[in-house]
Structure formats: structure tokens, C-alpha cells
Amino acid sequence: MALKEKGLLRHHVHGPLQFLSELNPAISYYDDDLEFDLRPTQESERWAENWTKDFCQDGGRLVAIAPGALQVHKQWPLESFQQLLMALLMQFNDLHFVILGTPNDKPLGQLLANLHPTRISNLAGLTTIDQSAALLKRVFLLIGNDGGAMHLGDAMGSKVISIVPGIEYPDSIEPWHNKDLVIRLPIECAPCYSFTYCPQGHQRCMRDIPVATVLSRCQSVL
Secondary structure: OOHHHHOOOOOHHHHHHHHHHHOOOOOOOOHHHOOOOOOOOHHHHHHHHHHHHHHOOOOOEEEEEEOOOOOHHHOOOHHHHHHHHHHHHHHOOOEEEEEOOOHHHHHHHHHHHOOOOOOEEEOOOOOOHHHHHHHHOOOOEEEEEOOHHHHHHHHOOOOEEEEOOOOOOOOOOOOOOOHHHOEOOOOOOOOOOOOOOOOOOOOHHHHOOOHHHHHHHHHHHO
16 A cells, blocks of 8 residues: 555655654644744845836736756746746736746746746846745745745745646645645656656656646636
8 A cells, every 4th residue: 555545645844843753742733833934134135125126117916937947857848838928928917027946047047038028037046045035925926846946935925836746646745835726747657756857758747737727727826
């Protein structure tokens, strides 16, 4: 019987808290007790506030996109992100988009920013984690692959639509406060627990997620 079926598999958030059950006496907690108390510096807060005002001068809503991933098989295709962005740009005139990520994501972010340079800004590789956290406090929505940005945005109170691969069981890695917005594709080879490459070579758990599915989830939030 699988670990999930036996109820032994829990969300990764519980891992660092396992020691509480080993204390004498043991300490228990409820999921609702958990808070992620991240506090960007005042300098980062000022930077994020000024950048947002400059970029969204018409008072529109800011949406963050995190298109990168540590491994290729954890990444929704660039073409899908492009189609999603074009659809959102056409449907919502008040939206402005910021691309976040590591320096490795900068070329990817630029390809997305080129779709509409006045409404899409590429900050991939240009912000510190602290600045990104301060900025994510101010976004209306964050959309992207499973990765650090998703969990940072979740901790900062963002609405998060995460596009999650079939590497691990459902309800084990989703952003803690945004599990209802997660997008997964049920596929027969999942979970594979292969963290470096797709064992089947097709990456279907990410490649086959329709743009229409992600767009519909975005529309429900926007």
C-alpha cells in the first residue's frame, strides 16, 4: 500500500516540525496554527513600494510571473506562458506583469517581456530575495512553476496559482495557503520522485497542461 494511502505522507511543511513530537512532553499543533512570519527590511519595502508606483502609474493591478525552474521537467513550456500572457493582456486592461526569477531566468523573462514592453517588466535576476518578498506583498496574483517564488509569494500573502509537476504526491508540496489554486495533470507515471529528469522523457505532466486550464484559473481569481 502506498504511503499516501496509509496516511503516512504529509505536506513537506511538517518535516522541520517533526522534532516537536519527539520532545518530552510532546508538543502538538494544528495546521491553522502555522504562520510564516517573513519580514522584508524597510529598505526593500521602500524599494518595492516605489517600483510598484512607477510601473503601475495608472493604479492597475500587478501580477507576477515565475516561468523558471531548477529542472526542465518542472517547467511549463515558454510557449504556454506566452499564450497565457497574451490572453490576459487582451482580457484585462488594468493588469501589469512583472517577471521574477534567478539570473538564469533572465533570458526567459525577456522573451515574455518582449510581448508588451510597457505592461511587462523583466526583473528576473535583478532582485534580491528580500526585495522579491517585499514586491510579492504587493502583487494581486502570482503565477508560475513549482519553486521558490511560489512558496515565497504564499508566505507573503499572495494569491498563488502554481503549476505543479507529477514528481511528488498531491498535497505534499503545494503552496501552503493556496492549495485550492494548484494545477496538476493526473498522469499514469506520477508520482515518479525523479528530481533531476523525466524518466519517461516526455515531460507530459507539465507539457500537456492546457493553456485554457491555467487561464480559467486566473480568470477565477482576477
